Amino acid sequence: MKQILFINPTINNTVFGKMKMLALPPMGLGVLASRTPEHYKVSIIDENLEAVDFNTPADLVAVTATTGQAPRAYQIIQEFIKRGVPTIMGGIHASVMTEEAVRFADSVAVGEADELWPVIVKDFEEGKMKKIYRAEAFPSLEKIPKINRKLFSKKYMIHSVQTSRGCPCNCSFCSVTRFNGARYRFRSIPDVIEEIEEIEDRRFFIADDSIVGLGPEGIDHAKRLFKSLKGLGKSWGSQVCITIAEHDDLLKAAAEAGANTFYIGFESIEAESLKSVNKNVNLRPMIKNYKNTIRKFHDHGIGVIGGFILGTDGDTKEIFDKTIEFIHETGIDGSQFTIMTPFPGTRLYSQVEKEGRLLFTNYPEDWVKYNAYEAVIQPRNMTIDELVAGWRNVYSETSSPVRSLRRSLKTLMNTGSVVNASINLFWNYYNYKAVRDSGMNIDAPL
Ligand code: SF4
Incomplete structure (x- = not known):
């Protein structure tokens, strides 16, 4: 059986790299693993929790990376290429710094790769992988396959679930609007609940950019989600936009549904x-x-x-x-x-670059400093x-x-x-x- 190895590189110089127990499972890799044809054996390695064994048998290696992870991602990719294993890189960094990423990886996936992945795997099987794959549109989350949680390490302190993607706010420092789109997209609530019910722990984390969108559609989604969570006996946290506090009924419903802490x-x-x-x-x-x-x-x-x-x-x-x-x-x-920190692809990056305020531009090596815990602009x-x-x-x-x-x-x-x-x-x-x-x-x- 052919094997695909998904890798989340370490990001050692941040709170989350140092405090391994705070790491969250790489959901994006979980989604791609769930979209991989059944005749493949898939594994997910999170280097924040365990070392990558470059001699692990693998027929294809897929690496994701944010900007701070990118230099390590390139090292990992090079190690596998040395061993003759084809590689593909995706995630936010490769999506905005595509020309850089193709210098290292055999292929690069640009954008949310949900629907690209089966095409990529097919091209891999036929020995004709392209240099660059671009997602033409933001995929619908309505029928997203369920994540196989057994693929994630048991060392994570908490499981996470995603119920939506996207954000219209377009804050100048943030990549979400560009990478995930300005429109909220939602998963079907029965699917989300089914996934949550399968989590054995009582506690879990909702890793959306914001569990409550800004418009009526987002508020309605949150209301229905909270209603469905009520009675499950779970205790959960989530990232959320502060605007949830404009709706007392939503806060009440969230609390009744088991919300304990909002980031x-x-x-x-x-x-x-x-x-x-x-x-x-x-x-x-x-x-x-x-x-x-x-x-x-x-x-x-x-x-x-x-x-x-x-x-x-x-x-x-x-x-x-x-x-x-x-x-x-x-x-x-x-x-x-x-x-x-000005992440590449954001409006903040363009601004400070134009103003000549970037302190470290020896890329890709210097991307490691772009982790939000070091000063990289004047x-x-x-x-x-x-x-x-x-x-x-x-x-x-x-x-x-x-x-x-x-x-x-x-x-x-x-x-x-x-x-x-x-x-x-x-x-x-x-x-x-x-x-x-x-x-x-x-x-x-x-
Ligand atoms: S996710 Fe948060 S930081 Fe990013 S654009 Fe939306 S509101 Fe701004």
Whole structure:
């Protein structure tokens, strides 16, 4: 039986690479594996969890990569090519840097490869793989095959499920609108529920870009999903757009359906900074008062992990202290702080490239620095040293062991949930630990 090996390369220099337990299963590879004809043996190797054995018998190797993973993806591909194994690369990076990727891989898949994959496998069987395959349109998710979860390592702490793709917001730093389209596409809810019921654990994570879309269609999808989840006895988290807080009935339905924690891209506490990256959706009247908005989630017993970007063009040196104060004042449960990073293919990249602010352009090697935990552009209103020191200090002042513990006790008070308190203690501390262990001294006195 011929074998296809799917590989997710390591991304060692980020929180998720360092803290292996925070890694999520590579859903995209799971989808392609499920679309592979049955006469193939398929395996998924996640290098974040286990080493790649280059001598594993394989007839075809398919590698996915985000930008930070790309240099490692190219190394992996070269190792297999040396051994005479045909390779194909896909994912966001290869989709935007296609000319670069074809220099390394035998073939490149551009865009969401769901419907391309059977064509690619057929061409492989016939010995006529093309150099580049391009998805002509965003595939419908209505009849997406069920993922075979047995293919994922047992080392993941949590399973994930996808219910939709796409986002219309087109924030300047984000690749989602370009890679997954500006229209929300949804999976059929019975399919999603069937997949969730097969997850043995009680807990799982919904890895959508946002579980609630902006328009009526997205809201209706979320309502039907929450209704179907209710009664399953599951406890789950999800990424979600902050706009869900405009709908009290949705928050209530999410809580009744088992929602415990939402990861929300707050990005910044300053309106100027949000405008500078086109995250205008966070400035809508009913949600722009973040403190009140966070309270709404707490009122329903749901914890909030906020994603914050530091070093945007709207940020001044004051942003660090203001962010620390915000974290403590609002009682936001978890937090993740990244450094403004222009990923290729985004409008932000074109902007900073035109302005001559890119600090590392020896590609592809330098892509490894594009991981959102290193400064790769000249900030507009501060020096690079001020940005990095400020970022470290925010971690130190909000997520050190003692701070993490205090915040988790606050979560217990605010949401009444031991599960939420534990999730956020774990999340904050391990994010802090990853940054600390990466050699950056963030042990400022408490
Ligand atoms: S950051 Fe979030 S809201 Fe903005 S485009 Fe990306 S997925 Fe959409």
